[in-house]
Amino acid sequence: MNNTRKIAYAGLLAALYVALTYAQNFLLPGTTSMAIQFRASEALCVMAFYSPSAIWGLTVGCLLFNISNAGALPLDWLVGTLATFLATGAMYLTRKITLKNIPFLGLLMPAIFNALLVGWELTFYIGDAFWLNALYVALGELGVLLVLGTILHVVMTQRGLDKKLSASAR
Numbered sequence: 001m002n003n004t005r006k007i008a009y010a011g012l013l014a015a016l017y018v019a020l021t022y023a024q025n026f027l028l029p030g031t032t033s034m035a036i037q038f039r040a041s042e043a044l045c046v047m048a049f050y051s052p053s054a055i056w057g058l059t060v061g062c063l064l065f066n067i068s069n070a071g072a073l074p075l076d077w078l079v080g081t082l083a084t085f086l087a088t089g090a091m092y093l094t095r096k097i098t099l100k101n102i103p104f105l106g107l108l109m110p111a112i113f114n115a116l117l118v119g120w121e122l123t124f125y126i127g128d129a130f131w132l133n134a135l136y137v138a139l140g141e142l143g144v145l146l147v148l149g150t151i152l153h154v155v156m157t158q159r160g161l162d163k164k165l166s167a168s169a170r
Contacts, residue, residue, distance in 0.1 A: 005168070010057030017041045017061025018068075025069070033071045035122055035136040042141060043148035045110050048088035049095040049103055050156070050165035059085040079121040080114075087113040101157065107149050111141035 020041035025032045032039045041061070047054035062084040066077040087110040094106040119134030126133075156162045 006051075006053040009051065010053045010060065013044060013047060013054055013057030014061035014064060017044055017058055018065045020044070021061075021065045021069075025071075030071070032065075033069060033073075033076075035126075035133060037137070037140045038143055039140075040144060040148060042110055042144045043152050045084075045088055045091060045145065046107070046149045046153045046156070047165070048091040049106060049153065050162050051168075052092055055085065055088040055092060058088050073121060073125050075121055075124075076118075079117050083113045083117040084110075086117075102150060102153065107145045107153075108142070110145055111138040114138070114141050 018041075021032050021039055024040055031037060032041075044054075044061075045058060048058065059081060063077060063081040066072045066080050072080070090109040090113070091103075091106040094109065095103055097103060097105045115134040115138035118137045119130055122128070122133040122137070123130045153162075156165075
């Protein structure tokens with residue numbers, strides 16, 4: 001994949017992440033930025049299994065939503081974006097560790113990084129116990145990635161789109 005295509009792919013993922021998150025926030029207010037959030041757009045993190053360009057696209061998409069969303073906490077543009085960057089980077093690094101062709105370890109990465117970072121952020125702003133905030137964040141991420149993310153991954157692999165993206169990422 002040449003640099004122009006990598007940038008276009010990353011931009012497309014960023015735009016898709018923002019659009020899906022805003023659509024969900026419009027249809028189900030509060031579900032994208034509360035302690036227990038269920039951002040369906042987080043399922044797009046599985047794209048990091050196929051191309052490192054997805055890491056940048058999803059990070060920028062998360063940043064753009066968090067900066068522009070009035071319901072986000074003031075530091076969320078930094079903390080939430082960092083969690084996305086670290087999670088998708090870890091997903092790319094663990095993409096080949098699978099169980100029955102599903103990269104379960106990678107699917108756990110958003111829950112781990114968001115639980116630690118966003119859990120800390122919630123504790124900083126609203127109080128409560130860190131472990132409780134981290135648990136809430138992890139549950140939302142696990143719900144999205146283990147259900148929607150797994151479905152997206154299976155569809156991508158069954159249709160051979162994973163191989164096309166991986167091959168074009170080189």
